[in-house]
Amino acid sequence: MDLSQVYREHYRSLVRFLYRRIGDQARAEDLAQEAFVRALEHQPSRPRAWLFTVAANLARDEGRRAAVRRRHLTLIKAEVETRPPEPGPEVALERRDVVRRVQTALARLAERDREALLLWEEGFNYDEISEALGLSRGSIGTTLARARTRFAAAYEELQREGSDEDVAR
Amino acid sequence: MSHVDEGTLHAYLDGVLSESQRREVEVHLSSCIECQARLEQATALGERVSELMAELEPGPIQVPAWREIEARAAARRARIPRRSWVRPSLAWAASIAVAFAVGWFSRDYWSGLPGPLDVARKAEAPAAAGERTVGELETPDVPRSEEEESRRARAESFAEAIAEPAGAVAEAEEGTPDVPGVTVQGRGVAGEPQEPVAERRELAQPVAAVPESKREDRPAEAAVQDVAAPPEVPVEEPAVVGALEARARGQRERDQPADLVEQLRREAETAHAYAPDVVSLRPTAAAEPAPARFFSVQPEVASAWLGTPLRELPGLQLKRVDVGPGSSVEGGVVGLPAVQLVYEDAAGHEIILIQQYLGDRRIEGAETEPTLIVEPSGLRAYRWLDPQGYWLILKAAVSSDSLRALAERVR
The missing domain is CATH 1.10.10.10 (Winged helix-like DNA-binding domain superfamily/Winged helix DNA-binding domain)
Structure with a gap:
């Protein structure tokens, strides 16, 4: 299956999956792209399932970096708090x-x-x-x-x- | 049939049971009030979960062009041959040959430059480089050739470095061949000035720049990198790997009391600038005070220094604004002024935004999207050329996702 087509069809879904998993959209997009980069390297025969599996693994790795993420959340929290109210x-x-x-x-x-x-x-x-x-x-x-x-x-x-x-x- | 178990009930609702299983469940449900009630509960639960999950929608998602993904994959594939066992030998040979050639042909050029003694005397003069006022600094209004600017910056750096460690001045004044030379400063960028006198010494005696005690521990390619990396050296990825290894070693040695030569040697390890995806950032920059050649000023002064409004990171506490020469900006343009804004976030992380305004100038191969650079030390940085013509480097000892989020907020 053409990966570029899979990308067009499932990129957003993959980002949403990752976003729900890790709660950070920018990072979710980053990881989704990383999953597709890896898919290009591995050329999986069933790309959709493969991509979500890799994405789940990437998200899991993110979770393991608990200390780093805590710092990150502190950082983002500080920024959010300084934003003007919508x-x-x-x-x-x-x-x-x-x-x-x-x-x-x-x-x-x-x-x-x-x-x-x-x-x-x-x-x-x-x-x-x-x-x-x-x-x-x-x-x-x-x-x-x-x-x-x-x-x-x-x-x-x-x-x-x-x-x-x-x-x- | 006994009661329908929870998993089968959900599978039934999800419509994934086979025809026979589904029929079996329906037969049971028709006669079991308890399971009917559970089915209603499961239905309501499913709807509730879907409702809640719908709340967790990301914002608008930009889909990068597929070719960008392909380019990333290609860049990753291209890095693989770096660890080849064949090419390092070619890299060494090329580096050594070019280093000797540059050293030989630049004899006349360097003979006119101040030597270590001159620079040391200058450092001891009342108006030492570190005590200058902003008005005395070179400004964008005073055009200065890249060569002049870089030569002057190098001499200042040399003077400052000499002025600090007590033993260093003595070493410089002795001026004997035993004083290890200054290592390569060139970044492999055309137009960069050549090495001062002390460097020539090293070119003539390449391995002497490495302390004897450490020489055996250093792979040959790293030793070559200390010597070579002249501007004309073609991109040789194994050499880059060697330089990175040398940098990693330099990083390990950083905590040890460093003499002048060691200090300058570390600064000079810029051969990795040949690699388009690796930029020479100071490994411990986030934990260090501003680089020696930067001076704290008011933001208005910095803006005037840059010649244009500053790019800023709104929402973070600005601790300090520094100005300095372009030669201090890795990956940037020598001869253009540079500014660094030092912020602090709520958790106490120091976040540094370095910028140069390039105007219509362009850096070959510069990324227009924030690109993650990972130092051998693990320090993360993003660098990019923004549409307004600013060359930006954002670095901090935080996770790359934090840094990326911050990079998106640079205004």
């Missing part, structure tokens, strides 16, 4: 809270559950997810069920915590 600050603030809660809820999942969920959201079927994650096909339903349940529960919990903080203020 129009409609209340709406923007609320949305930002939702996004942060979703990111945190995702981060609380086990790595495999999170990746299965994100791959499903990117349109992967059970066969592709099992191939990308090295799981048996029969376990994908259970993995996704667990991931969805825990993700929603984590989000609700974060939302409750947020409400409690608001009340406390």
Whole structure:
């Protein structure tokens, strides 16, 4: 399959997958491009699954650099805080809270559950997810069920915590 | 059939069961109220998760041209032969030959330049280079040839370096052949000035620049790099590898008390500038104070020095603004003024934005998109030529993704 066509069709999806995984769009784009560069080197026979697998690995490596990322987040946080407020600050603030809660809820999942969920959201079927994650096909339903349940529960919990903080203020 | 397990229930909702499995589940559901309730819950859960995931959409995604991806892959492939076992020998031979040729033919040229004694005396004079005021600095309004500028900067650097370590002046005053020479300053850029007298000494006695105690530890190509790397040397990637290795060694040695020669030798290890993807940044620049030839000034002065508004990093605390000669900017243009802005982020990281305004000038092979440079020491830097004609280098001891995010914010 022509990789340039795969690039055109799946680059955005790959960036979204990575963005949801690591929460930094610029870095997600960087890693997505890196995955395609590697695909050019390896010429995989099933490029889409291969790309997402490589991307998941790259994202996992990112996660391992925990100390560096903490510095990064501090840095970005400092920049965000100094930006002027956008129009409609209340709406923007609320949305930002939702996004942060979703990111945190995702981060609380086990790595495999999170990746299965994100791959499903990117349109992967059970066969592709099992191939990308090295799981048996029969376990994908259970993995996704667990991931969805825990993700929603984590989000609700974060939302409750947020409400409690608001009340406390 | 017993109750439908959770995984099968989700697989059913996801529509991935085989026909027979699906029928089996439906038969059970039709008669099991409990499983019907679970199915409703699972349906609601799936919808909720989709809703939440939709909140996590990235902003507009720019899709780079496919040829850029291909170019990156090609650049990576091109780096592989660097570790060839055959080419280093050719690189050595070429480097040595050109080094001797340059040394021989530049005898007359260098005889007119100040020697170490002259420079040392100048350093001891009341108006030492480091004490000059901004008004005394060379300015963009006073055109100066690259050769003059670089020669002067080199002499100043030499003087400053001599003035600092106590033993160095004595060494310079002795002026004996035992004083190891200054190593190569050339970057391989046409028009760069040649080496001062002390360098010629090294050209004549190449290996003598390396302390005896260290000579055995150094691979031959690294020793050659100390000597050679004249402007005309063609790009030889194995030589670059050797230079990088030498730099890595230099970095390890940096913490040790360095004498003049060692200090200058490290500064001179710029042969790797031949590699288009590696720029010679000071390995510990983020942790160091401003380079010796930079002077702190007010931002307005720096802007006047640059001759145009400064490129800045909004949102970070500006600690210091320095001005200096273009010869201090790696990968930049010698003879043009340079400015560096030193910022600090909330976590205390020092972030340095170096800039030169090139106007209509262009640097051959310069990247127009921020390009990550990884020093052998691991220090990250981004450099690029922006559309307004600024040559920019952004460096800090932070992760490359942080640095990239910052590079995007340079205004």
